[in-house]
Amino acid sequence: MTPSTPVDGRFGPFGGRYVPETLIPALDELAAAYEEASADPAFLSEVDRLAADYVGRPTPLYRARRFETVAGVGPVYLKREDLNHTGAHKINNTVGQALLARRMGKPRIIAETGAGQHGVATATACALFDLECVVYMGTEDVERQSLNVYRMELLGAEVRPVDSGTRTLKDATNEALRDWVTNVQGTHYIIGSVVGPHPFPLIVRDFQAVIGREARRQILEAAGRLPASVVACVGGGSNAMGMFHAFAGDEEVALIGVEAAGEGLGSGRSSAPLSEGRPGVLHGSLSYLLQDADGQVAPAHSVAAGLDYPGVGPEHSWLKDSGRARYVSVRDGAAERAFRALPGLEGIIPALETAHALAWVVEAGRRGEVEGPVAICLSGRGDKDVVHVAGLGGGDGPGRGWGRDGVGS
Amino acid sequence: MGRAGGGGVTGWDRDRPVEGTCPGGGRILNTGATGGRITARFKRLAAEGRAGFIPYVTAGYPTLADTRELLAGLADTGADVIELGIPFSDPMADGPTIQRSSQGALDQGTTVADVFAVLAELRESSEVPVVIFSYLNPIHARGPDAFIGRAVEAGADGILPTDLPLGADPALEAALEASPLDLVRLVAPTTRPARVRAIARASQGFVYYIARTGVTGARRELRGELAREAGAVRAVSTCPVAVGFGVSTAGHARLVGAAADAAVVGSALVDRLDDGGVAGALELARELRAALDEVRPG
Numbered sequence: 001m002t003p004s005t006p007v008d009g010r011f012g013p014f015g016g017r018y019v020p021e022t023l024i025p026a027l028d029e030l031a032a033a034y035e036e037a038s039a040d041p042a043f044l045s046e047v048d049r050l051a052a053d054y055v056g057r058p059t060p061l062y063r064a065r066r067f068e069t070v071a072g073v074g075p076v077y078l079k080r081e082d083l084n085h086t087g088a089h090k091i092n093n094t095v096g097q098a099l100l101a102r103r104m105g106k107p108r109i110i111a112e113t114g115a116g117q118h119g120v121a122t123a124t125a126c127a128l129f130d131l132e133c134v135v136y137m138g139t140e141d142v143e144r145q146s147l148n149v150y151r152m153e154l155l156g157a158e159v160r161p162v163d164s165g166t167r168t169l170k171d172a173t174n175e176a177l178r179d180w181v182t183n184v185q186g187t188h189y190i191i192g193s194v195v196g197p198h199p200f201p202l203i204v205r206d207f208q209a210v211i212g213r214e215a216r217r218q219i220l221e222a223a224g225r226l227p228a229s230v231v232a233c234v235g236g237g238s239n240a241m242g243m244f245h246a247f248a249g250d251e252e253v254a255l256i257g258v259e260a261a262g263e264g265l266g267s268g269r270s271s272a273p274l275s276e277g278r279p280g281v282l283h284g285s286l287s288y289l290l291q292d293a294d295g296q297v298a299p300a301h302s303v304a305a306g307l308d309y310p311g312v313g314p315e316h317s318w319l320k321d322s323g324r325a326r327y328v329s330v331r332d333g334a335a336e337r338a339f340r341a342l343p344g345l346e347g348i349i350p351a352l353e354t355a356h357a358l359a360w361v362v363e364a365g366r367r368g369e370v371e372g373p374v375a376i377c378l379s380g381r382g383d384k385d386v387v388h389v390a391g392l393g394g395g396d397g398p399g400r401g402w403g404r405d406g407v408g409s
Numbered sequence: 410m411g412r413a414g415g416g417g418v419t420g421w422d423r424d425r426p427v428e429g430t431c432p433g434g435g436r437i438l439n440t441g442a443t444g445g446r447i448t449a450r451f452k453r454l455a456a457e458g459r460a461g462f463i464p465y466v467t468a469g470y471p472t473l474a475d476t477r478e479l480l481a482g483l484a485d486t487g488a489d490v491i492e493l494g495i496p497f498s499d500p501m502a503d504g505p506t507i508q509r510s511s512q513g514a515l516d517q518g519t520t521v522a523d524v525f526a527v528l529a530e531l532r533e534s535s536e537v538p539v540v541i542f543s544y545l546n547p548i549h550a551r552g553p554d555a556f557i558g559r560a561v562e563a564g565a566d567g568i569l570p571t572d573l574p575l576g577a578d579p580a581l582e583a584a585l586e587a588s589p590l591d592l593v594r595l596v597a598p599t600t601r602p603a604r605v606r607a608i609a610r611a612s613q614g615f616v617y618y619i620a621r622t623g624v625t626g627a628r629r630e631l632r633g634e635l636a637r638e639a640g641a642v643r644a645v646s647t648c649p650v651a652v653g654f655g656v657s658t659a660g661h662a663r664l665v666g667a668a669a670d671a672a673v674v675g676s677a678l679v680d681r682l683d684d685g686g687v688a689g690a691l692e693l694a695r696e697l698r699a700a701l702d703e704v705r706p707g
Contacts, residue, residue, distance in 0.1 A: 174500075
């Protein structure tokens with residue numbers, strides 16, 4: 001079994017704390033506070049209480065029978081993280097970290113966001129606990145996710161557009177780290193994925209692990225067995241780590257992470273570091289990374305703003321290299337078709353990020369390359385993407401993206 | 410695949426430092442080469458009772474030709490050590506000015522090989538000590554052994570990785586420490602006293618004290634506590650202490666020069682480069698050098 005407890009802040013060789021010296025005391029403080037909190041029954045019961053009363057957990061595990069007929073594999077279960085308050089899995093982490101910040105006496109919260117889901121979830125937790133909230137967001141994402149910008153502002157957060165570099169999640173993360181270096185004494189950085197310096201990948205994974213704990217119990221009840229395949233989309237990889245963690249010790253369960261191939265692997269327009277990157281250091285940890293020969297970070301591309309990131313969480317790199325998980329990828333077009341098709345089949349509009357996982361199951365299912373039962377993490381709802389996808393045009397009507405021949409091209 | 414250090418050991422074998430001295434500039438046993446331009450320069454400054462001037466240059470900004478001219482000019486203007494910055498796509502410890510210069514250099518197509526080439530050219534005419542300033546990933550991408558080899562060959566004297574704090578990667582740190590390059594370490598205002606001592610012990614050539622919690626960038630004012638803090642680092646360090654981040658004006662240089670062994674100036678020079686070209690940047694360098702000569706390190 002692949003060890004899932006980091007040693008010296010590392011998953012295998014990956015992870016670590018490659019940060020400016022200024023942040024070292026804050027990371028030490030955070031690691032100590034988290035260790036203490038995670039052994040404190042009062043803290044854990046408050047996390048559980050908020051999960052139930054505020055977030056709306058447990059989320060259902062729903063069997064998607066019409067989807068099964070299209071995918072040619074079954075049974076398929078959707079873990080409905082889209083039904084969480086704020087519409088995605090992100091809030092599992094932000095409520096936990098906001099509680100941690102309050103415990104550490106930090107009155108100010110910063111966050112980065114790509115699709116805006118983590119920004120909204122952070123703004124929500126900050127409203128709940130009366131914490132000041134600043135969210136950094138690339139200007140390209142501000143444009144394609146304007147609804148979420150308005151939601152964050154409505155929730156009392158200040159959204160700071162980031163116009164440097166590629167103007168997406170990577171650059172928003174740089175700017176959040178710069179803010180943290182500058183205001184470290186009174187500020188906690190609620191990082192949105194299983195990335196960043198230790199202990200962030202561990203903390204975010206632990207707060208998201210509720211997804212897989214529930215799903216494992218629910219599928220045992222519903223199917224009378226463990227799933228053969230567990231599938232989730234991977235950008236930074238927080239919904240995937242949350243889904244995978246409870247199954248990591250079940251060797252018979254295949255763990256499959258779906259990256260964004262953008263316009264295709266090898267096109268230079270993708271967001272699939274586990275599929276075509278090499279290990280490198282970005283945002284404080286060593287992990288697979290899209291980069292050139294000189295170590296300059298390569299621009300990522302995905303139609304899904306939440307996957308548009310050249311790096312990935314270090315635990316995923318370790319799951320890949322140790323062979324415990326498999327990482328595949330799906331192009332923009334296939335994800336868009338999944339986005340259009342699921343609503344008409346199941347009455348569920350998935351986020352574009354999530355649509356990558358659905359698209360892969362259909363592609364692999366039709367080729368007979370995925371074994372059921374399948375559990376897919378339906379990480380978020382797609383309302384935020386409706387305007388963007390409508391603007392892309394394309395001939396498929398609602399529910400028709402998965403006609404007999406229309407998949408996988 | 411190992412840690413960021415690749416587990417690589419450079420095969421360099423460096424003279425052990427004498428107890429109570431700064432572990433910089435040791436003789437390299439297995440090549441017979443004598444490093445130590447940085448240490449020699451600080452010894453000379455100490456003997457003369459002068460504070461050192463350390464300008465930072467983003468290689469390739471606005472062009473490589475400008476960098477060549479600027480480096481030669483700084484060497485002539487009394488720079489004691491030059492920090493030569495490898496432009497990086499994601500400079501998370503840098504403010505807007507050096508973000509802009511780094512992106513500008515990359516937009517020009519500046520490569521790591523170009524940076525070493527301009528350094529090698531400088532070496533044809535100058536012995537001024539040069540520290541390579543880099544984020545870790547360009548070092549990791551090439552492999553630390555190859556990177557160090559190229560840097561040494563080009564004539565570098567030290568290396569300052571911004572995102573490699575003490576203890577982050579023992580194998581890589583050991584490889585850098587054993588190499589002919591001085592591994593310059595940073596101390597921040599947030600660093601606790603026991604760790605300040607450990608960093609000061611581990612640093613080679615000099616210790617870099619970060620003048621404020623924050624990113625690089627020119628400022629109007631330096632913090633009032635800076636002189637006392639720099640003094641506290643000097644008190645526990647056998648290495649000279651340089652102070653940077655926000656040091657922008659002749660007044661700042663005098664304040665830092667009276668409290669520490671050297672002043673590092675980066676963003677202010679880049680700003681001047683934008684406004685007045687190489688000639689303008691060198692004019693500021695002369696003002697700063699003159700200001701430092703008005704005071705004696707405390």
